[in-house]
Amino acid sequence: xxxxxxxxxxxxxxxxxxxxxxxxxxxxxxxxxxxxxxxxxxxxxxxxxxxxxxxxxxxxxxxxxxxxxxxxxxxxxxxxxxxxxxxxxxxxxxxxxxxxxxxxxxxxxxxxxxxxxxxxxxxxxxxxxxxxxxxxxxxxxxxxxxxxxxxxxxxxxxxxxxxxxxxxxxxxxxxxxxxxxxxxxxxxxxxxxxxxxxxxxxxxxxxxxxxxxxxx
Numbered sequence: 001x002x003x004x005x006x007x008x009x010x011x012x013x014x015x016x017x018x019x020x021x022x023x024x025x026x027x028x029x030x031x032x033x034x035x036x037x038x039x040x041x042x043x044x045x046x047x048x049x050x051x052x053x054x055x056x057x058x059x060x061x062x063x064x065x066x067x068x069x070x071x072x073x074x075x076x077x078x079x080x081x082x083x084x085x086x087x088x089x090x091x092x093x094x095x096x097x098x099x100x101x102x103x104x105x106x107x108x109x110x111x112x113x114x115x116x117x118x119x120x121x122x123x124x125x126x127x128x129x130x131x132x133x134x135x136x137x138x139x140x141x142x143x144x145x146x147x148x149x150x151x152x153x154x155x156x157x158x159x160x161x162x163x164x165x166x167x168x169x170x171x172x173x174x175x176x177x178x179x180x181x182x183x184x185x186x187x188x189x190x191x192x193x194x195x196x197x198x199x200x201x202x203x204x205x206x207x208x209x210x211x212x213x214x215x216x
Contacts, residue, residue, distance in 0.1 A: 001142055002176045007150060008125040010172055011159070015121070018160035025110040025155055025163070026077075027203050028093055034078075034106035037211065048080065054091040056083040060109075065207050067152045068124040072117055074156060074207055075109040108204060111158025121159060125150065144185050147173060152206050166203075 002010075029037075038044075046059040059078050064071040079088070082098035089098060092105050111117065154160055154169060170190050177183055189202050 001178060002173075004126050004142065006176070007142060008122050010169065011121060011125060011150065011154065014154065014165045014169060015159045018162045018165040020161050021113065023161055024112040024158065025161060027108045027110075027201055029076075029106040029108060029204050031102055031104055031106075033204075033208075035102075035104040037106070037208070038078075038104060041211065044076075046078070051077065051091070053087065054079075054083075055085055055087040056080075063207070063210070065152065065156055065210055067156060068127065068149050070117075070119055070124065072111070072119075072152075072156050077107040077109055079103060079105055108207060110156050114158050117157065119157065121153060121157065124153060142177075144182055147182070147186070148206060151203070155203055156207070 044061045044063065046061045048057060048059050050056070051058045051060075057080055059080055061076045063074050063076060065074050066072075079092055079101070080103070082094075082101045083089075084097050088094075089096065092107065094100050094105070114121075151166065151169065154165060160166075167190075170186060174183060174186055177186070
């Protein structure tokens, strides 16, 4: 079983290899899930504004995701109306002339820079921010819950800008973990998006864990 230091070392290598100062990671949410989420959470405020990548006015909302006991912001982006421009269609995944347009198309947008939250990943990965002898500290082994938070921190925290880092981390865990229950879980997570075209991607599922009513 890898230690927290081993995980931290691998995380650091991925950050150095797959991080750039520009841009941000995005992930598209299943339309049916997005529609249900919007309808189930009228308390969430949507703000209208211009997105330079979509080259159009869109609507954006903020939600918080807990990672290693700290809150990180995830932006949710939706179109306001059809815009027949390739940048807009590509950003939201619509076809030409906005084929397949729906106002419930939702993009999860992750941190552009790590300065947005200011957390040190080594402190979080080592759980040094938790109180000594606390329940969270004692239970913070390299288990499924810990590994989920590692993946969330990698992407939501903006420490990498390429999805290849996610795949490399998943493979690293598979190569270094002997516990069969954890290995089985890792394999099922990596296959989920490939085997169920209508499911949420793994990162989207982790984000929506904060909203139990959302079907994933």
